Amino acid sequence: MILELRGVRKDYAGVQVLHGVDLVGRRGEVLAVVGANGAGKSTLIKILAGAQPMSEGEMRMDGERVEMRSPHDAHARGIRTVYQEMSLVPGLSVTENLLMGGFPRRRGGLIDWPAAHARARELLESIGFGAIDPRTIAGRLSVARQQMVEIAKALVDEPRVLVLDEPSAVLAGTDLEALFALIRRLRDRGVLVVYVSHRLAEVLELADSIVVIKDGRVIGSTEPSRTSENELIGLMAGRRLEQIYPARRADRGEPALHVSGLSRGGEFEDVSFTLHAGEIVGLFGLVGSGRSELALCVFGAEPASAGEVRVAGGPGGFRTPGQAIAAGLALVTEDRKGSGLVLGMTVADNIMLATLRATTRGPLIDFGRRRRKVAEMVERLDIRPAHCASMTTLHLSGGNQQKAVLAKWLLTGPRVLILDEPTRGVDMATRVEIYRMIDDLAREGLSVLLISSDLTEVLGATDRVLVMNQGRITGEARSDAVTEDEVLTYAIGRTA
Amino acid sequence: MTDQLAGPAPATTTARGRRLPRLVVGGRDLTVQAAFVTLIVLLVATAALTSDVFLTPANLTNLLKQMVTTGLLAFGMLVVILTGGIDLSVGSVVAFSGIVTAGLVAGLPIPLAMAVGVATGIGFGLVNGVLVARFGLAPFVVTLAALTTIRGLAFVYSEVPIAPEDPAFFTLGSALAGPIPVSTLIMLAVFLAGGIFLTRTPAGRSIVAIGGNAETVRLAGINVRRHVALAYTISGACAGLAGVILASRVGIAQPSVGVAFELDAIAACVIGGASLAGGRGSTRATFGGVLVLVLINNLLNLYGVQSFWQQVLKGLIIIAVILVQRTNRVRT
Ligand SMILES: Nc1ncnc2c1ncn2[C@@H]1O[C@H](COP(=O)(O)OP(=O)(O)OP(=O)(O)O)[C@@H](O)[C@H]1O
Ligand SMILES: [Mg+2]
Numbered sequence: 154m155i156l157e158l159r160g161v162r163k164d165y166a167g168v169q170v171l172h173g174v175d176l177v178g179r180r181g182e183v184l185a186v187v188g189a190n191g192a193g194k195s196t197l198i199k200i201l202a203g204a205q206p207m208s209e210g211e212m213r214m215d216g217e218r219v220e221m222r223s224p225h226d227a228h229a230r231g232i233r234t235v236y237q238e239m240s241l242v243p244g245l246s247v248t249e250n251l252l253m254g255g256f257p258r259r260r261g262g263l264i265d266w267p268a269a270h271a272r273a274r275e276l277l278e279s280i281g282f283g284a285i286d287p288r289t290i291a292g293r294l295s296v297a298r299q300q301m302v303e304i305a306k307a308l309v310d311e312p313r314v315l316v317l318d319e320p321s322a323v324l325a326g327t328d329l330e331a332l333f334a335l336i337r338r339l340r341d342r343g344v345l346v347v348y349v350s351h352r353l354a355e356v357l358e359l360a361d362s363i364v365v366i367k368d369g370r371v372i373g374s375t376e377p378s379r380t381s382e383n384e385l386i387g388l389m390a391g392r393r394l395e396q397i398y399p400a401r402r403a404d405r406g407e408p409a410l411h412v413s414g415l416s417r418g419g420e421f422e423d424v425s426f427t428l429h430a431g432e433i434v435g436l437f438g439l440v441g442s443g444r445s446e447l448a449l450c451v452f453g454a455e456p457a458s459a460g461e462v463r464v465a466g467g468p469g470g471f472r473t474p475g476q477a478i479a480a481g482l483a484l485v486t487e488d489r490k491g492s493g494l495v496l497g498m499t500v501a502d503n504i505m506l507a508t509l510r511a512t513t514r515g516p517l518i519d520f521g522r523r524r525r526k527v528a529e530m531v532e533r534l535d536i537r538p539a540h541c542a543s544m545t546t547l548h549l550s551g552g553n554q555q556k557a558v559l560a561k562w563l564l565t566g567p568r569v570l571i572l573d574e575p576t577r578g579v580d581m582a583t584r585v586e587i588y589r590m591i592d593d594l595a596r597e598g599l600s601v602l603l604i605s606s607d608l609t610e611v612l613g614a615t616d617r618v619l620v621m622n623q624g625r626i627t628g629e630a631r632s633d634a635v636t637e638d639e640v641l642t643y644a645i646g647r648t649a
Numbered sequence: 650m651t652d653q654l655a656g657p658a659p660a661t662t663t664a665r666g667r668r669l670p671r672l673v674v675g676g677r678d679l680t681v682q683a684a685f686v687t688l689i690v691l692l693v694a695t696a697a698l699t700s701d702v703f704l705t706p707a708n709l710t711n712l713l714k715q716m717v718t719t720g721l722l723a724f725g726m727l728v729v730i731l732t733g734g735i736d737l738s739v740g741s742v743v744a745f746s747g748i749v750t751a752g753l754v755a756g757l758p759i760p761l762a763m764a765v766g767v768a769t770g771i772g773f774g775l776v777n778g779v780l781v782a783r784f785g786l787a788p789f790v791v792t793l794a795a796l797t798t799i800r801g802l803a804f805v806y807s808e809v810p811i812a813p814e815d816p817a818f819f820t821l822g823s824a825l826a827g828p829i830p831v832s833t834l835i836m837l838a839v840f841l842a843g844g845i846f847l848t849r850t851p852a853g854r855s856i857v858a859i860g861g862n863a864e865t866v867r868l869a870g871i872n873v874r875r876h877v878a879l880a881y882t883i884s885g886a887c888a889g890l891a892g893v894i895l896a897s898r899v900g901i902a903q904p905s906v907g908v909a910f911e912l913d914a915i916a917a918c919v920i921g922g923a924s925l926a927g928g929r930g931s932t933r934a935t936f937g938g939v940l941v942l943v944l945i946n947n948l949l950n951l952y953g954v955q956s957f958w959q960q961v962l963k964g965l966i967i968i969a970v971i972l973v974q975r976t977n978r979v980r981t
Binding site: 452454473474475477478479484486491492493494495496497498502505506507509510513516517518520561 | 845849850851854855857858861862864865866867868869870871872928929
């Protein structure tokens with residue numbers, strides 16, 4: 154089977170996003186699509202999936218022209234897609250989400266629940282995600298688990314083409330390995346896997362061929378054996394990147410935030426640490442180790458059952474995020490769609506949300522000042538497109554949405570910045586920008602807590618790293634004096 | 650500047666990938682606005698051409714007065730709908746505030762009696778708001794309960810209609826400023842101030858944002874409960890004011906008035922493109938929705954269409970308007 158796109162163009166309300174893309178995928182191949190934030194990868198994928206019509210161009214399967222008018226048409230041709238943004242129904246069980254297209258029935262038409270759960274379990278096990286209980290309500294699963302259910306859903310009836318838009322962004326450790334193993338198995342069974350990711354190392358490991366997209370055009374196609382991470386980054390960004398992580402000095406200032414004995418039933422226990430001014434501290438842990446819950450609790454968004462959070466020389470015991478913000482805390486949450494953005498509002502509205510009252514003149518918002526602030530952030534973080542201030546946030550690409558969240562919090566002028574997976578879905582060039590920005594902020598005296606499941610990042614971008622395992626801090630080390638293996642050992646709780 | 654408060658504009662293509670004709674001016678998609686204005690112009694033109702009465706000053710004044718109740722209720726409703734809620738109690742509040750005002754006129758100066766009337770609306774709105782925001786009860790249920798409770802209270806206050814004798818009582822509802830009724834001006838002022846409130850104040854933006862994603866708003870340090878309660882209070886205030894003006898215009902306050910008024914208010918918001926899920930809606934378009942509804946009513950009256958058929962027609966027209974407005978939105 155061969156899947157071909159020829160001369161695909163796409164515009165949204167007159168704005169050209171894809172300028173004539175050609176793409177060829179063969180059965181039994183992993184075809185990676187890489188490109189900077191906003192390059193048009195997700196748009197391309199929505200066209201493949203029938204979720205967006207192309208403005209011009211054509212699609213062929215086995216040489217025969219196909220019209221994709223809806224996701225249904227794509228399903229009928231065996232094309233299954235896992236989108237960048239989650240699409241599970243959060244209030245339904247895993248089984249219901251998986252089998253939505255057709256439940257096993259009893260005679261008389263009623264759903265045969267035992268059979269349905271059994272079928273769901275079988276499905277999850279067959280693809281290596283047996284740890285998920287099919288009866289759980291999807292919304293209660295961690296983001297990583299939801300992602301796996303999402304993938305399982307795409308495999309319910311044997312697809313011929315499986316399209317994955319940044320599936321690995323929320324996965325780490327064994328989950329990631331399970332996903333890779335699955336992709337290889339599918340490929341060996343003759344499935345064409347189209348794979349979008351910003352993690353170039355994994356692209357090089359997994360892909361059979363790589364297509365690089367920049368500003369809506371294919372600017373190169375290659376194979377892992379003929380290229381390198383650096384070359385890809387250079388192609389995507391249009392320039393070479395000298396250094397990914399800024400060199401950190403280890404001179405830290407006065408204590409800025411004390412967390413002592415903080416506990417919250419079932420989530421984390423007796424967590425104590427101190428953040429200093431000018432210091433970047435990494436918090437590493439596997440998904441489910443309680444890092445995000447800890448962050449929410451420190452920020453006053455969830456009550457603690459014991460322990461205390463206190464800004465050095467200032468207030469503590471925050472009961473609302475408002476109090477924490479007033480004391481100089483800021484939190485970029487890991488789930489930008491669920492708690493980072495109001496997707497239906499404009500980028501400007503979102504960027505100003507945490508500082509609504511800081512830009513008023515009399516009772517009214519001062520739109521002039523607000524526009525300047527937004528423009529400043531858009532430029533500083535290079536949020537694209539540059540005229541995005543009045544765009545609905547929903548229409549930004551994933552990475553640019555992430556930058557908008559960051560912009561919102563930087564405007565509050567925080568003393569302590571907590572970042573929960575801030576580079577998820579962010580392209581390499583922009584990551585470098587973000588690391589540099591964090592470094593600059595730290596140099597200005599800010600203290601940063603960087604929560605991440607990316608080991609390289611957590612060691613490269615920080616001064617000190619805390620490791621969390623099952624709700625407890627199990628290790629602490631200077632980032633330049635510890636190896637990735639040592640950190641992993643703390644995180645898994647075994648001694649090597 | 651559009652006054653679309655938030656929310657993606659309808660996509661340019663349907664889910665089936667067909668393109669619909671769109672009107673794009675200077676990069677902005679004005680299809681919906683254009684369809685709206687066309688509809689209103691069509692309604693007015695039909696009315697003017699087919700009825701001798703429509704353009705008479707008496708009918709026009711009447712039309713302007715009829716707009717007031719629906720208009721005030723629709724604005725209050727919009728604020729609540731933006732938070733993702735609904736206020737079913739407004740019709741009962743209209744009855745209660747009207748009858749209380751009429752009852753108090755005997756003992757109190759008229760402006761004070763009217764202020765008390767509006768205040769009862771504020772009070773009921775606040776109770777609704779606190780129940781929804783503080784206790785997390787479903788808005789539909791809370792305001793449904795309020796609908797019947799407040800209606801009952803209106804009858805408890807007075808089972809029979811109250812008709813104050815003092816002619817000063819009629820002033821608010823019937824006075825004209827030039828050709829335009831004072832009450833209409835008050836309603837317009839509410840829309841104007843309301844539009845500014847929703848687009849240009851921190852509280853207004855917070856209300857819109859809450860309907861979009863309450864968790865994001867909470868984490869941004871904004872007191873979500875207080876703003877939700879504020880929204881219901883605004884709706885209650887609008888309903889209270891509407892009740893006082895209505896009683897004054899009719900000259901008699903009935904405990905049974907205002908049944909199903911909430912439906913017209915909701916219809917006006919929805920015709921104006923507000924999303925009942927919250928976070929999307931516009932004051933200007935809601936005002937357009939009010940105009941459409943009131944024009945339809947007036948027209949059907951002029952034609953002498955039987956009132957049951959009026960209801961049927963109104964329902965069909967609402968569906969048609971909404972269909973035009975929402976060409977299937979594409980999921981992104
Ligand atoms: N519905 C839409 N309306 C208008 N513009 C859109 C819409 N969807 C996407 N865009 C724009 O199209 C461009 C490409 O977006 P796309 O989501 O395809 O990027 P991407 O390559 O997937 O980026 P990322 O790596 O950040 O996910 C962006 O500039 C984006 O703002
Ligand atoms: Mg994308």
